[in-house]
Amino acid sequence: MNKDLEKAVQLLKEYSEYTCVFVKGEEVFTSNRKGVAPLIAFLDEKKDVSGFALADRIAGKAAALLYIDLKVKEVYGEVMSVRGKEVLEKYHIPYTYQTLV
Numbered sequence: 001m002n003k004d005l006e007k008a009v010q011l012l013k014e015y016s017e018y019t020c021v022f023v024k025g026e027e028v029f030t031s032n033r034k035g036v037a038p039l040i041a042f043l044d045e046k047k048d049v050s051g052f053a054l055a056d057r058i059a060g061k062a063a064a065l066l067y068i069d070l071k072v073k074e075v076y077g078e079v080m081s082v083r084g085k086e087v088l089e090k091y092h093i094p095y096t097y098q099t100l101v
Contacts, residue, residue, distance in 0.1 A: 001096060004053035005074045012055040012078070022072070024052040039066040059084045059097065067093065 001009070008023040011030065020038050022029040029049065031038030035058075042049055043066065050071035056063060059077025064087035067075055075088060080097035088095045 001076070002053060002074060005055065005076055005096075008053050008055035009076050012057070012076075020054060020056040022049045022052040022054050024049075027052070036063050036066055039063060039070065043069060059088075059095070061087055064088050064093075 004023040004025070008021040011021045011023070011028070012018055015030070017032045018030045019034060020031050029042075029047065029052075031041070033041065051073050053074045054067065054072045055076040057078050059075060059080040061081060061083035064075075064084040067088070068091050072093065075093060075095045077084065077095065077097045079099045079101060080095065081101055085095065085097070085100065
């Protein structure tokens with residue numbers, strides 16, 4: 001786990017209101033929106049999070065597909081689905097998780 005992902009995971013665990021945290025160096029983006037809403041919002045707003053590490057509460061298949069569109073470099077999921085894991089593996093995105101379902 002690189003330093004950006006370590007920081008993202010730390011912030012996700014420290015602030016229970018965050019549903020996802022993007023980190024790249026000193027840049028940090030957070031959201032408290034549920035589900036894939038923050039990911040879709042970032043895409044709609046054309047927010048450039050390519051190369052960011054991402055810590056997410058729930059990393060399912062739909063979220064994993066959006067991670068690819070967002071071009072994140074590494075993912076941590078508190079809860080990750082088997083299908084989400086498969087998508088990340090297919091696209092060679094490094095990942096870690098706390099719980100696999």
